[in-house]
Amino acid sequence: MAKTTDHLGRPIVVVTGIGIITSLGVGRKDNWDALSAGRSGIHEIKRFPTDELKTRICGMVDFLGSSDKGPAALTYEMAETTAIEALSEAGLDGGDFGGPLFLAAPPVELSWRDRFDLYKMSAEDAGYRRLMAGAARPEAARYFETTQFGSIADRLADRFGTKGLPITLSTACASGATAIQLGVEAIRRGEADRALAIGTDGSATAEALIRFSLLSALSMRNDEPEKASRPFSKDRDGFVLAEGSATLVLESLESAGARGAEILGVLRGCGEKADDFHRTRSKPDGSPAIAAVRAALADSGLDDTGIDYVNAHGTSTPENDKMEHLSLSTVFGERMRSIPISSNKSMIGHTLSAAGAIEAAFSLITMREGVIPPTINYDNPDPAIELDVVPNVKRPADVRTVLSNSFGFGGQNACLVMAREPA
Amino acid sequence: MSPRDVVITGIGLVSSLGEGNEVHWQRMTTASPSPVIDSERFAPFTVHPLPAIDWNLQIAKRGDQRQMETWQRLGTYVAGLALDDAGIKTDESLCATMDMIVAAGGGERDQEVDEAILAASLETNDRRLLLNQKLMTDLRPTLFLAQLSNLLAGNISIVHKVTGSSRTFMGEEGAGVAAVETAAARIRSGQSTHALVGAAFQTEHPDMLLAHVLGRHLQRGPWQPVWDRDPAQGGGLVTGSGGAFLVLESREHAEKRGARIYAWIEDILSDRVRRADGGLETRLREMAAKLSGKNGKRLAVSAASGAHEATAAEKKALEDRFALRGLTSLTGHLKEAQFPFAVAMAALAVKHRKAYPPFDGSEAAFPDEPRSVLATAVGSEHFEGMALVSAA
Structure with missing residues (x-):
């Protein structure tokens, strides 16, 4: 049998199940078909009236039973649905999962x-x-x-038979990546053979939208919703608020191998670094993002030549995309011009607490399919950002490794390095 | 002893009793400790209010203070106390490599805006339009940033420069358990060398009491100790404002820098008992036995919430083997901060080689020197945690 530990002697952590919901649809297949076709899920807001609002578009999930039943109900339903898909693919859908649950979810409030x-x-x-x-x-x-911050995880723990005290976490826009990192760490510590990492966010309410709007964070390109999210473009004007969920079944390679599970990809490394500059802006020198990327590379045992593709945080805000470019060019140097990088958010918007998990899921599929999803709406490049953004059309490519970035509002940065096959 | 033992080298505490370890130790070891309460401001409910705090002592910039409401200020302040206590606060490189896990709920909503919208809602047929109009004009960005759960950690990074990593766990008392447990597990396995972990709760805002009212949690009527609350007078919780942060390090890391060690955390257990099935008492008994063996009487600092069923189950499970000290009698229920507070108090007793006197007439005396102290937090609704804190 192949080696089941990594360069530091830790158990190798693989993914054996994936489930996805975004505004593009329910399930991994529909999502991937739409994403790789360059289709946008961004649309006019229908859930609440938009009179008086500056932004009237979103990537909300409007097609589920609880889409109009409030954030808690939708956040739960999406988590449950993607977990069912992931567990079924992993062959672990007996209701007795037996490993810990790490849930990235939005803070709750009485609606x-x-x-x-x-x-x-x-x-x-x-x-x-x-x-x-x-x-x-x-x-x-x-x-x-x-009103209870722990109740969604509590219900999911009942539903799927996860083990022990479930952890609900928030690192803002990096939450989904942090949930995966917590799962990876638990398996590496030998506490568990498998872990369920879920990112879910159904919190696109009027108040949430208005809050981001007042921070001037949202795109106001209301007349062409599908063109509003335009990462790395010169005329980008903010992110598009969106909803969605992804679940990954994480498992030690040894455990997955022993039960003959199909391996969908490898979580090779995680890195994080907090920013101490400002509540909503990142440090001008990009040092926290740079440190997070470097920490993920070091954790994965790869150096700056080891990454084939970057799944960008790419929010489409003027600030993020500039800083992400600065950070990546600092880490990867001249080579960054030729590493393909694309932003799933150009099509699905910013799914906040779920984004890190959804984008990790798409990263894994990218490697398996040998197809890089595009950055759409890239028809007016920002000359200050020299990147190969896989403009507008998907690209076939042999992708062995991916870096997925998540840079959180509030200074929490987390990066994941994934690989197609165990080293 | 192992170089990767998890030791406690810094403690920050604020409650209605005051601020700092010394004040808490003094107030809690006087012959019959008494709580500080306010039964009028939120009548019919009693709260344990914040003491007077000079925020400047831990949050030097006024600008930073203005960016927060009381909950975030309080958490940032208590975190500063812990860093100071550990001798880390002015050490930039130690802060820049320090991991952080904060257990958090939400911050205060803007009461004025909420009340204006609610009042206007009775006069309109289109509440959703009203919301758009009012929120667009009246919401202030600073105030809603003060509500965000992950921004307590964000503010700690900004004010104290703790930037190794930043994670926020949510989920009431259980979040506090998971935060300490995860930080300790990471240190024990070599994933981390030093970490700041803790929580704060600010109860003196009506929105912070609202969820407890919906949950039928709060106790009415004259104040009673946590073990002795009459179910006819409400759900058993009396809330408090306060917070607890700990600096945890590997023994090796602490010794190398010559840090003072309060105690070490031998082990932590957590669980999610399906309480509807009735197994809480049995499970708590098992957890305590697994942590501290089955022989001899020990001291236990309990963060029992006062919620009737959970508190009765904990008392029955532990009282034959442990001299219980219900910290909530003195501090009020501090939600996410319950477990970090209990662990801190256990460490203080170990360090001082002295037990707390009984906090009320029902608690048994403990004349011996406490070498190992159990710290517990059993959530009022769900989630359970225990730690064994021992002489280093």
């Missing part, structure tokens, strides 16, 4: 619809006193679960 309901239930004077009086009424108890 406005629920706040209005509670307020109306009470006859108290006004303000929070009235809200609390409503909340104390017997018929209000059903609103409780959506």
